[in-house]
Amino acid sequence: MDTRKRTILQALTEDYINSAEPVGSRTLAKKYNLGISPATIRNEMADLEEWGFLEQPHTSAGRVPSDKGYRFYVDELMSKAPIGHELLERIRSTYQSRVRELEWFIHQTAKLVSDITGYPSIVLAPSWEQGIFSALHFVGVGEDSALLIIRTADGFTQNKTVSIPKELSLAQLNALAQDFSRQFAGVSMRDLQNYILDPLSTSLFEHAALWQTVLGWFLTEGSDDERMTVAGPLTILNYPEFNDINKVRRVLGFLEQDKAVEQIVHSHPADGVMALIGSETSIEDIQDCSVVTASYRVGQTVVGRVMVVGPRRMQYAYVMTVLEVVSDELSQALKWA
Known part of the structure; x- marks a missing residue:
């Protein structure tokens, strides 16, 4: 040309x-x-x-x-859009919070990105199944029940109220949990789900039924059903392209479909910041939209995505710069979480 x-x-x-x-x-x-x-x-x-x-x-x-x-x-x-000092400080201050939980970072990121760009945003948390087991412990919540808390190496946590075996006190249960954590720390959640407990580890083998219950919960409850966080879905109404209520329904429907979002991620696994325009998304419900996506990391491993959904006439330069900065800051925050 x-x-x-x-x-x-x-x-x-x-x-x-x-x-x-x-x-x-x-x-x-x-x-x-x-x-x-x-x-x-x-x-x-x-x-x-x-x-x-x-x-x-x-x-x-x-x-x-x-x-x-x-x-x-x-x-x-397209020329790269500059980002002002005030906006840069706003982004950085979000990740300087004393809160170090992954879930908090994910929700704050989704809200921040939607507020800054004016478009709906999606943040995909690290996959539970692909996480690396770090530790578990129990917190008493009643005479015969406790809150089981499981943490992965990337900071993701799951919890569930469980019944305490009658023959074990809470202190004994946590001693076993420490033994379990020492033995299996560093094992992927996927492998842990099918792990056969080592019969030479007397304390664990003695309570194999308990740990099999825990591992069964990893499989059924520790799923990725709540992996996706969406913020600002109704901001799509601010754009004249979506005066048609049927278009709005399709976009809002997409924002509720974890599998559709995962399809985009799996079809376009590239690292960094990327724009998918209209039909490039391969999702029929958002043919009138574009999606900008940026990957974030824990250490050197890509663990999730930050995404913006908007009209095809999206402010690409601005959105791509914002996502580049946000994904970098989120990665740095998770590095120290």
Whole structure:
């Protein structure tokens, strides 16, 4: 694509992103000082439409970018958006809290991203099944019951109220829990679910039924059903593309479907920040949307994603910069959690 067409496509795309109104040749000539006549711009736009970079809405003389046009804009034309000092400090202060629990970070991240970008956000927590077992302990909540708390190496916790065996006191139960933690710390949750207890470990083998119950709970209750946190779903109503109630229903439905979000992650496993535009998501309900996603880490391992869902005319440069900063800060916070 020659320089003139690139300039026109960039100007048209950015104008449409900001205005939500189809863009005509006269608008480009007046607003962007391109140094060429509206007639020349119109001819260039016709070529861009023929090549699949622009589309013409049914009732408008103006043009809008197609998925192909947005993709070219993001990959070839878009400049990286700067992030102001005040916003940077706001992001960093979120992760300087004394709270060190993963769940807190996940919920705060989802809220922060939606508040800053003005779009619905999704944060996928680290997968429970892929986590590394760290420790478990019991907290008494009654004469014959206790709260079982299980923690993974990345800081994720699960808890459940369980019955205390009659032959064991809470202190004895926690002594066994310490023994269990020492033996199995560092084992993946997936392997732990099928682990055969070592019969040479007398104290554990003596209470094998108890630990098999615990391992059974890992399998049934320690699932990824609550892995996804969503914030700001109704912000989608702020954009004229979603004046159609059926479109709104489809987007809100997608935001409630863990499996659909997981499908995007599994289909696009790339590290870093990435934009998926319209049909690139492969999800029918959000064909009118784009999704920007960024991975975050615990140590050197990618453990989750931060995502933004918005109209195809999303402020890509701004959103991608925000997600890059947020994912880096979240990764640093989890490193010390």
